[in-house]
Amino acid sequence: MRKVSVCGVLLLLACLLCSGCRGPAPTPAATATPTQVALVLQSSATSTQTVLPSATLTVPAIPSPTAQPSSTPLPGDLTELVPPVLVDSERGRLYLRGTLDGAPQILALAASDGHLLAAYGITGTVALDGEHGWLYVDQGQAGLAVLDVETREQRAQIDLPAHEPWGDPPPPLADESSGRALAFRGDTVYWVDGLQGKITDSFATEVRPAPGSCSTYTGTLPIQAAALDSMSHILYLEYLTYVCSPWWSHSVVWYDLITWQELGRRGGAGGSARFLAADGFLYGSSWNRMGSGARWAMREGQAVADSSEWRNGYAVFGVDPKRQRLYEHAGQVLRVMDAQSMALQMVVPAPAEGLLVGCDPLTDQLYFLHEGRLLRVPGEAVQAPQAQLLTAMTPPTTTVRSLIVAPNLEGATWFGLWENEAQDMQCWAFNHSRGRLLVSTDAGRTWRLPVGGLADNCGYVSTFAVSPDYAQDQTILAGLPGLGIWCSTDGGRLWQPSSRGLTSMGVKQIILPAGFAQHRTAFAQTLPFDEWYRSTDGGHTWAPLQVKSKLIVPSLEFGTDGTLLGMYITYEDDPNAPQNELLVSTDRGSTWRHAGELGAARSAEVLSLAPQFAKWQVAFLHAENGVLYRSENGGAHWTPVLSGTAPVGDAYHAGPRLLYAGMEARRVLFFLDSSGDFAEYPPRPLGTVYRSDDGGQTWQSIDLPSSVVPTALALSPDFERDGLLYVGAADGRVVTLQQGE
Numbered sequence: 001m002r003k004v005s006v007c008g009v010l011l012l013l014a015c016l017l018c019s020g021c022r023g024p025a026p027t028p029a030a031t032a033t034p035t036q037v038a039l040v041l042q043s044s045a046t047s048t049q050t051v052l053p054s055a056t057l058t059v060p061a062i063p064s065p066t067a068q069p070s071s072t073p074l075p076g077d078l079t080e081l082v083p084p085v086l087v088d089s090e091r092g093r094l095y096l097r098g099t100l101d102g103a104p105q106i107l108a109l110a111a112s113d114g115h116l117l118a119a120y121g122i123t124g125t126v127a128l129d130g131e132h133g134w135l136y137v138d139q140g141q142a143g144l145a146v147l148d149v150e151t152r153e154q155r156a157q158i159d160l161p162a163h164e165p166w167g168d169p170p171p172p173l174a175d176e177s178s179g180r181a182l183a184f185r186g187d188t189v190y191w192v193d194g195l196q197g198k199i200t201d202s203f204a205t206e207v208r209p210a211p212g213s214c215s216t217y218t219g220t221l222p223i224q225a226a227a228l229d230s231m232s233h234i235l236y237l238e239y240l241t242y243v244c245s246p247w248w249s250h251s252v253v254w255y256d257l258i259t260w261q262e263l264g265r266r267g268g269a270g271g272s273a274r275f276l277a278a279d280g281f282l283y284g285s286s287w288n289r290m291g292s293g294a295r296w297a298m299r300e301g302q303a304v305a306d307s308s309e310w311r312n313g314y315a316v317f318g319v320d321p322k323r324q325r326l327y328e329h330a331g332q333v334l335r336v337m338d339a340q341s342m343a344l345q346m347v348v349p350a351p352a353e354g355l356l357v358g359c360d361p362l363t364d365q366l367y368f369l370h371e372g373r374l375l376r377v378p379g380e381a382v383q384a385p386q387a388q389l390l391t392a393m394t395p396p397t398t399t400v401r402s403l404i405v406a407p408n409l410e411g412a413t414w415f416g417l418w419e420n421e422a423q424d425m426q427c428w429a430f431n432h433s434r435g436r437l438l439v440s441t442d443a444g445r446t447w448r449l450p451v452g453g454l455a456d457n458c459g460y461v462s463t464f465a466v467s468p469d470y471a472q473d474q475t476i477l478a479g480l481p482g483l484g485i486w487c488s489t490d491g492g493r494l495w496q497p498s499s500r501g502l503t504s505m506g507v508k509q510i511i512l513p514a515g516f517a518q519h520r521t522a523f524a525q526t527l528p529f530d531e532w533y534r535s536t537d538g539g540h541t542w543a544p545l546q547v548k549s550k551l552i553v554p555s556l557e558f559g560t561d562g563t564l565l566g567m568y569i570t571y572e573d574d575p576n577a578p579q580n581e582l583l584v585s586t587d588r589g590s591t592w593r594h595a596g597e598l599g600a601a602r603s604a605e606v607l608s609l610a611p612q613f614a615k616w617q618v619a620f621l622h623a624e625n626g627v628l629y630r631s632e633n634g635g636a637h638w639t640p641v642l643s644g645t646a647p648v649g650d651a652y653h654a655g656p657r658l659l660y661a662g663m664e665a666r667r668v669l670f671f672l673d674s675s676g677d678f679a680e681y682p683p684r685p686l687g688t689v690y691r692s693d694d695g696g697q698t699w700q701s702i703d704l705p706s707s708v709v710p711t712a713l714a715l716s717p718d719f720e721r722d723g724l725l726y727v728g729a730a731d732g733r734v735v736t737l738q739q740g741e
């Protein structure tokens with residue numbers, strides 16, 4: 001059996017759901033015989049044109065691709081090229097719709113250089129059977145035509161029921177193994193035998209609107225899009241199952257093609273959905289009007305990947321089987337994923353203008369459609385980004401949300417997270433905090449923006465964590481809005497995706513505990529359900545923690561005692577669940593046990609373990625009621641030690657509010673009460689910094705300059721010697737205070 005590329009065969013299937021993506025409506029053929037045209041072939045090595053008779057269908061030799069996109073103007077008045085592009089690798093051809101000299105046509109172009117090889121006198125949506133050399137063309141009201149790509153003869157014209165006024169049906173699908181095709185009308189699937197030229201079977205689906213839908217349909221729903229896994233004999237169909245303006249959602253239902261038994265459903269996909277069938281996989285994406293989406297993959301009808309909270313974007317799929325890559329083309333960038341797991345591998349600038357419309361594994365080329373030209377680039381042009389120097393940037397005048405000062409070989413490196421200064425929709429993801437992560441190596445005098453490898457992020461992050469052993473490993477982990485966790489091991493010069501295993505790309509918090517360089521254990525919390533994950537390989541792969549907790553904090557000696565303290569989440573739909581419960585783990589999160597009750601605190605916004613927790617069992621809790629509590633027995637009982645502070649809610653979750661400045665002998669602590677006046681919009685920051693010299697039993701406020709509204713705290717790594725405290729302010733400044741004795 002001939003192996004025919006599936007790259008691009010269903011590349012933009014679901015794009016055909018809306019009329020804006022469909023191109024011209026199918027037009028009935030004027031005659032059953034394809035139009036005879038003269039073909040103009042032009043070698044890419046010379047400008048000489050040769051007019052050949054239409055019977056000659058010589059495919060030009062494939063030149064060696066270059067690293068730069070290449071294109072050559074097509075002959076004649078060839079305009080309005082419409083994706084998808086069907087790639088026939090072994091014949092060296094591309095098939096797509098277009099307009100030639102004012103007439104809609106099905107066109108055959110040379111895969112080598114995009115030149116016209118043939119034009120057929122009919123148009124419509126197309127499926128390619130490369131095994132038999134047939135094109136199935138759905139002409140709408142005129143039915144389904146079967147064309148021989150070699151002779152350009154029409155083998156058959158097959159009548160199909162007229163499609164209903166709710167929209168054009170999905171394009172046909174070719175099943176090369178059987179020489180048949182699938183055509184669609186309304187809620188019905190038709191088997192068409194290309195050899196016999198007739199319908200041999202049909203199946204009416206029975207998918208109905210979801211409960212509560214405002215759909216005007218009273219019966220079964222029409223099929224919106226379709227994809228075929230011919231290897232497993234599975235047909236995937238999409239339906240618009242819920243409509244109540246402004247909300248809508250699609251569902252995907254899959255069937256066994258032999259028995260027509262329904263195998264499963266994936267429902268509630270907000271907004272539109274797109275999917276691509278390739279090499280036994282079905283890759284899908286869906287998104288909603290609020291700006292977040294999902295990416296998922298199936299094989300043999302079973303889910304193999306599923307992740308949510310992706311940043312929205314108009315994106316299409318393509319597969320590179322040579323490198324086992326899945327490309328998602330979104331605007332000016334390519335998101336490169338692993339074809340087996342859909343794990344994000346890198347984000348790079350798109351290698352050509354226009355829209356990714358196909359790929360050819362035989363010649364290792366990618367095809368882009370731009371302003372009537374077919375651009376081609378070699379697959380090897382999609383290369384991993386390289387490290388780059390940090391970009392100089394003046395900090396914004398927005399709120400400093402987090403400060404971390406890490407020891408470095410040449411002193412200290414400062415990290416600051418400034419609140420987002422502009423509503424840049426390209427970097428926006430619903431419900432995701434975001435801000436500027438800046439780095440300083442000269443005590444805050446100048447700042448730089450780390451952007452190496454972040455082609456799709458614009459330099460924004462939602463949260464970050466710095467390795468406690470930064471002087472040795474230069475490691476930073478950051479959450480990118482809608483793109484998961486990214487890791488840098490060179491101080492921010494190059495970032496790489498590190499989200500394998502996460503089921504959400506919305507990252508709320510990242511924790512790198514003490515001893516990270518040795519035990520390589522990290523923790524992450526994701527949106528929207530506060531799920532926790534653990535990594536044991538330095539943040540490269542993640543697995544869910546078997547605990548429900550709003551907060552998790554490690555001890556300051558985690559490398560030796562493996563201790564974590566957490567607070568149980570109580571959901572409204574679980575009235576019998578424990579409430580106000582603290583949990584403790586002493587095996588790095590593998591198992592958990594009851595540690596105590598929050599009592600009057602009810603719920604915590606800040607949880608922290610004091611130094612030498614395993615010995616002294618001292619912990620602190622800042623509650624929603626604005627009271628700071630202290631425990632001397634590991635959280636079994638709590639005593640209020642500071643009242644009258646305001647309730648807090650930190651959307652960034654990027655830094656501690658309790659800092660431990662001394663060892664056991666000194667017992668110096670600093671606490672930031674940072675809140676806001678929510679009577680105003682946006683909220684006006686308010687805050688106070690407190691100091692304790694007796695291990696947190698009593699507290700006194702620190703006098704700050706009148707213009708400083710504190711929003712973030714950091715200590716000098718050498719506080720015992722220099723006594724310096726750094727305060728991030730609401731106006732974007734970072735102020736240094738002398739707090740030594």
